[in-house]
Amino acid sequence: MGLTELTQIAKATITSETKSIVTKNKHGFARQVRKLGQPHRWRIKLTTAAMPYPQAMSLYAEVASLDGVLKKTFLPNPLPQIGSAIRAKNAEYAQRGSNNIRVDVITKSAEDVPAFAAGDFVQFGVYRKVYQVTHYDQSSGILTIYPNLKSNLASGAIIYCGAELQFYVYSDDDDTELSISAGRPIPVNVELVEVTE
Structure with missing residues (x-):
């Protein structure tokens, strides 16, 4: 299937992550620690160009249907290739x-x-x-x-x-939000995380 409506990207942020674990020291302060061997993943934040209401709602429905980590999908590479x-x-x-x-x-x-x-x-x-x-x-x-x-x-x-290339991703958010302004074309913000299998 994949995120078919996710085209015309206006802004993309891709973050390289290695999962960390939270530990507490003897004074009760929390700190994040990288554990050797933890899987690497990409976190992808995208903002589309402003799109008509029906197209924005279609994309919103696709992302909302991912239902957090329960459903995984494919995201076409949102960045242009540099090499040939x-x-x-x-x-x-x-x-x-x-x-x-x-x-x-x-x-x-x-x-x-x-x-x-x-x-x-x-x-x-x-x-x-x-x-x-x-x-x-x-x-x-x-x-x-x-x-x-x-x-x-x-x-x-x-x-x-x-x-x-296609990223295999899930939605890291349990809540999916869309702001609509009086029927005007609107951008859609999406945050996805690469599946680490």
């Missing part, structure tokens, strides 16, 4: 925990633009986890990503990027 890769695959086996992956670029949209650029988002094979490119060495074909691979990656896995 259209088709690419993993050139060799990569082990869980590594962050350097050798890739074969099959098709590019422009020969004078590198296939991947720092800041691009990528997804590997059948896995739903989204990674961000931190560096791409065009001569060696090494793609450096963050966070480290969550799963082993077989040789020949397709690399999804740009418009082909």
Whole structure:
């Protein structure tokens, strides 16, 4: 299914998160602690361009129907791609925990633009986890990503990027709110969190 009405993004904020746990010290003060091995996830806040009332209500209904963490859906990549890769695959086996992956670029949209650029988002094979490119060495074909691979990656896995990439998300809010101003076109604010399976 996916969030089909979530188009024409006016503003997007993507935050990299590693889940923290709250602990209390001997004085009773709460503090957040990152635990080694906690899963990484992306938090995505989007504001659409002002849209007509029927379209805004349709999007509102889609987001409200997610019902918090109970229902998960797909969100098309809301950010434009920086690099020019259209088709690419993993050139060799990569082990869980590594962050350097050798890739074969099959098709590019422009020969004078590198296939991947720092800041691009990528997804590997059948896995739903989204990674961000931190560096791409065009001569060696090494793609450096963050966070480290969550799963082993077989040789020949397709690399999804740009418009082909989809975040697997849920709504972190139990309450969904929409403000309407006398029938005028309105923007819709949505906050979603990547599923960490």
